[in-house]
Amino acid sequence: MSTPGYSAAGQCWPTQAEAIDAHYSALPTQFAFAADPQNSNTFYTGLLYFTKTGSVWYQTRSRCGSDSSSCSSNVTTAAPTNVVGSCTIADPSGTSTPTGDPVEAFIDGHLLGWGVALAMAAAWGVNILRRAAT
DSSP: OEEEEEEETTEEESSHHHHHHHHHHHOOOEEEEEEOSSOTTOEEEEEEEEEEETTEEEEEEEEEOTTSSOEEEEEEEEOOSOOOEEEEEEOGGGOOOOOSOHHHHHHHHHHHHHHHHHHHHHHHHHHHHHHHHO
């Protein structure tokens, strides 16, 4: 038996909230460099990072000066929640355990032993026939 789950950050999670937490927790702060649209001689650094407040994830975009000493123009919005896929979680109680009859195991071992003995006898016979042929 298996149950549906949510995939994120390389794993399958039982709840969407756990999957979203795993997704945003795994994301590093992203840096971007761009030219100022008003002055092409001025460059600035952009930052994108995610924070969680309560049960909601937020993405924050910051614009930093060319020397990256001060950041301003923070824009914070709720992060998207459609960042996870679907997966299937295997039910741990569905694992098989050997419950067969011990006699069956004995018969299986018996057959395996005779198979090995037959293969050895065949190899010995081929060796004898090869010697006789030379």
